[in-house]
Amino acid sequence: MEHVTVITHPLVQHNLTRLRDRRTGPQEFRRVLGEVAALMLYEATRSFAVEPVSVKTPLAPARGFHLSREVVLVPVLRAGLGMLDSILQLIPHARVGFIGLKRKETTLRAMFYHKSLPPDLRRFEVILIDPMLATGGSAVAAMDLLAELGAERVRLVNLVAAPEGIRKVHSRYPSLPIFTAAVDQRLNQKGYILPGLGDAGDRLFGV
Numbered sequence: 001m002e003h004v005t006v007i008t009h010p011l012v013q014h015n016l017t018r019l020r021d022r023r024t025g026p027q028e029f030r031r032v033l034g035e036v037a038a039l040m041l042y043e044a045t046r047s048f049a050v051e052p053v054s055v056k057t058p059l060a061p062a063r064g065f066h067l068s069r070e071v072v073l074v075p076v077l078r079a080g081l082g083m084l085d086s087i088l089q090l091i092p093h094a095r096v097g098f099i100g101l102k103r104k105e106t107t108l109r110a111m112f113y114h115k116s117l118p119p120d121l122r123r124f125e126v127i128l129i130d131p132m133l134a135t136g137g138s139a140v141a142a143m144d145l146l147a148e149l150g151a152e153r154v155r156l157v158n159l160v161a162a163p164e165g166i167r168k169v170h171s172r173y174p175s176l177p178i179f180t181a182a183v184d185q186r187l188n189q190k191g192y193i194l195p196g197l198g199d200a201g202d203r204l205f206g207v
């Protein structure tokens with residue numbers, strides 16, 4: 001699948017399996033989701049642009065690199081919050097924007113209830129974070145908002161993605177890079193991913 005990177009690293013797959021396991025309670029779920037998010041971030045940021053810089057070590061000049069662009073992390077509430085802290089530990093200078101979206105159970109349409117983002121996203125690398133890509137409605141709504149705010153470089157990080165969601169996102173944003181630990185089989189009649197891991201927000205927060 002073009003523009004979809006499935007992260008097959010053994011630690012990612014090990015942790016994903018723990019998250020899928022129905023016996024994993026909220027406390028462990030929170031911890032493992034954070035761990036897997038950090039591992040996924042390495043892959044998701046591999047193609048970040050860098051610029052050469054020179055520094056002086058205590059002994060001699062050295063050539064190195066720094067990131068060309070500032071980074072904005074955008075977790076989709078609620079479940080995206082479960083991936084935020086550990087990612088922030090890896091990119092502590094990142095800014096953080098928030099998008100609150102809730103899928104209506106009856107229509108599966110995602111409705112906004114919160115938006116707080118830098119006003120002009122043009123100069124940023126944006127990482128959109130949500131553990132689940134199901135119908136793709138939430139991701140498309142979030143992407144539409146980011147595009148309105150000028151975002152030109154966005155990558156989407158989902159722990160689990162359904163083929164239906166990937167198709168929907170790529171039909172509107174064909175070149176959006178998607179990083180995921182698994183492309184699952186399909187959605188069930190209620191719009192849940194099979195086998196998936198259930199309701200990520202509920203499992204994360206125990207509600």
Ligand code: PRP
Binds near residue numbers: 076079133137138165
């Ligand atoms: C879940 C999940 C995604 C969305 C995916 O959130 O975290 O944001 O569903 O579904 P979609 O691809 O069909 O839009 P939900 O709306 O249940 O809110 P929550 O995170 O507060 O539980």
Ligand code: URA
Binds near residue numbers: 191194201
């Ligand atoms: N949201 C979830 O949390 N899980 C799914 O399987 C689908 C949407």
